[in-house]
Amino acid sequence: MxxxxxxxxxxxxxxxxxxxxxxxxxxxxxxxxxxxxxxxxxxxxxxxxxxxxxxxxxxxxxxxxxxxxxxxxxxxxxxxxxxxxxxxxxxxxxxxxxxxxxxxxxxxxxxxxxxxxxxxxxxxxxxxxxxxxxxxxxxxxxxxxxxxxxxxxxxxxxxxxxxxxxxxxxxxxxxxxxxIDKEVKGHIANRLQVALWQEAISLVQRGVASVEAIDAAIAYGPGLRWALLGPFLNLHASGGPGGVTHVLQHLGPAQREWAKDLGTCPESDEYIESIAKGVEAELTPYDFTEMLRQRDELLIQLLEAKRNLSQIP
Ligand SMILES: NC(=O)c1ccc[n+]([C@@H]2O[C@H](COP(=O)([O-])OP(=O)(O)OC[C@H]3O[C@@H](n4cnc5c(N)ncnc54)[C@H](O)[C@@H]3O)[C@@H](O)[C@H]2O)c1
Missing domain, CATH: 3.40.50.720 (NAD(P)-binding Rossmann-like Domain)
Known part of the structure; x- marks a missing residue:
């Protein structure tokens, strides 16, 4: 072309x-x-x-x-x-x-x-x-x-x-x-999102935390660094001088145990009502249209800032 x-x-x-x-x-x-x-x-x-x-x-x-x-x-x-x-x-x-x-x-x-x-x-x-x-x-x-x-x-x-x-x-x-080297259902990024949503829904269903708390756990926690480095580089950074090898040797066994406790995908639509109520409660003080406008504004600022950082992939 x-x-x-x-x-x-x-x-x-x-x-x-x-x-x-x-x-x-x-x-x-x-x-x-x-x-x-x-x-x-x-x-x-x-x-x-x-x-x-x-x-x-x-x-x-x-x-x-x-x-x-x-x-x-x-x-x-x-x-x-x-x-x-x-x-x-x-x-x-x-x-x-x-x-x-x-x-x-x-x-x-x-x-x-x-x-x-x-x-x-x-x-x-x-x-x-x-x-x-x-x-x-x-x-x-x-x-x-x-x-x-x-x-x-x-x-x-x-x-x-x-x-x-x-x-x-x-x-x-x-x-x-x-x-994508090999076809899989849902490609890559949406599969990663689905894995997270599956567990987020399960945590609400199990009464572990509210929809709002789970949103905050990502938006004020790992979500901030995921916009800069992906899950593997963040893992590498968590390992100190030993990097990803150390962190997986150190925390891998515990993570395997947590993985056994993760929620599975709901079999029916029954969960939707409680999630929708949680989202409604979280949005009460906000104007969602303006929220999305501000989100897009921040996305652009982030992309502009990332362009100027030579060591961010
Ligand atoms: N919405 C998302 O977040 C998202 C994200 C990534 C990819 N996609 C994919 O993008 C594609 C479009 O999704 P969308 O969300 O924009 O859907 P949409 O319903 O907003 O738009 C689909 C458009 O296709 C038009 N259409 C219907 N028949 C057509 C025809 N014969 N020729 C041309 N256009 C025709 C419809 O009039 C409509 O405007 C889908 O394959 C979807 O999986 C969607």
């Missing part, structure tokens, strides 16, 4: 597609978006307007402009000239199959098709495709115009070259792609 003249197509402009559209417009690319939903174009343009100040803070490339967005309700028209297609349609395999078939009927044979799918495997998505070798996973995190992580991987029929191309492309746009 020639970085100077990249045409990007966004297929599906819901929460995630709108974030991607903002990101690629901010990179100075021509973006063509498509979505059949009622009012999709005006909703998308409003989202991009709302997201644009954040994109500006993170840095607009030369020539970046919201004017570079074209909208069409026709998927074929949207992808015809695209070098990179970010599929962000509904999370249903049958819909993804129909979308891939429509995309392939009009797209260039070597255009990369990256799916934002949170839970479907690329191997399943690429079944029946004409050029399955160019279908990759490009899984972002919400808000996708701010959070740098993109999980990239291939299915059984994806060529490793195209996974590498997608990684290089996302990197060039300022994202932080990671490669």
């Amino acid at each position: 020639n970085e100077g003249a990249v045409n990007v197509a966004i297929v599906g402009t819901g929460v995630i597609g709108a974030g991607w559209a903002t990101h690629f417009l901010a990179q100075g690319f021509a973006v063509t978006a498509t979505d059949p939903g009622d009012g999709a174009e005006s909703r998308l343009r409003k989202w991009i307007d709302d997201n644009w100040p954040a994109a500006g803070r993170l840095g607009l490339a030369k020539g970046a402009s919201r004017q570079n967005l074209t909208f069409t309700t026709d998927v074929g028209t949207a992808v015809r000239h695209a070098d990179f297609i970010q599929e962000s349609g509904p999370e249903r395999l049958d819909v993804k199959h129909t979308l891939i078939a429509t995309i392939e009927s009009a797209a260039k044979a070597d255009a990369i098709i990256a799916s934002s799918s949170s839970g479907l495997s690329v191997s399943d998505i690429q079944t029946g495709a004409r050029h399955p070798e160019r279908i990759v996973l490009g899984h972002p995190f919400n808000p996708s115009h701010i959070i740098p992580l993109v999980e990239v991987g291939g299915g059984r029929l994806t060529s490793p070259e195209n996974v590498a191309k997608a990684i290089a492309f996302y990197t060039a746009t300022g994202k932080k792609p990671i490669r």
Whole structure:
């Protein structure tokens, strides 16, 4: 792909597609978006307007402009000239199959098709495709115009070259792609989140602490350092001069015991009411819309600060 003249197509402009559209417009690319939903174009343009100040803070490339967005309700028209297609349609395999078939009927044979799918495997998505070798996973995190992580991987029929191309492309746009070497349900980051949520729910159910206390345990505890270094480097830091080897030898046996006591995933929806009540109680003194605005503001400040620290990976 020639970085100077990249045409990007966004297929599906819901929460995630709108974030991607903002990101690629901010990179100075021509973006063509498509979505059949009622009012999709005006909703998308409003989202991009709302997201644009954040994109500006993170840095607009030369020539970046919201004017570079074209909208069409026709998927074929949207992808015809695209070098990179970010599929962000509904999370249903049958819909993804129909979308891939429509995309392939009009797209260039070597255009990369990256799916934002949170839970479907690329191997399943690429079944029946004409050029399955160019279908990759490009899984972002919400808000996708701010959070740098993109999980990239291939299915059984994806060529490793195209996974590498997608990684290089996302990197060039300022994202932080990671490669998934082997397909697993839910990819990586969401599995880590699910492990934590499973235990958080269990602690509430067992009466160990309130929803609010558990949120504080993360937001004022390990969550602060997890935004800077991942779980393994933090473990290494906890080991003093002996690093990760020492800490695992020292605390590993106790951790294995705690692991035996961790909660399992609830079998039914009965837990939801108590969690929802806990969240409602925690939010009572706050305005949630303003909370999210302030969260995004802090996220941007954190990303800006991290960029200036040479020894933070
Ligand atoms: N919401 C998240 O936090 C999140 C995070 C990462 C990845 N994802 C993934 O991103 C994808 C989109 O999720 P979302 O949350 O933006 O969903 P969403 O419901 O907000 O948006 C989906 C959009 O697809 C549109 N659509 C329906 N049929 C279509 C078609 N034939 N062609 C084009 N567009 C069509 C809908 O009108 C809608 O606007 C899913 O695969 C999801 O798993 C979501």
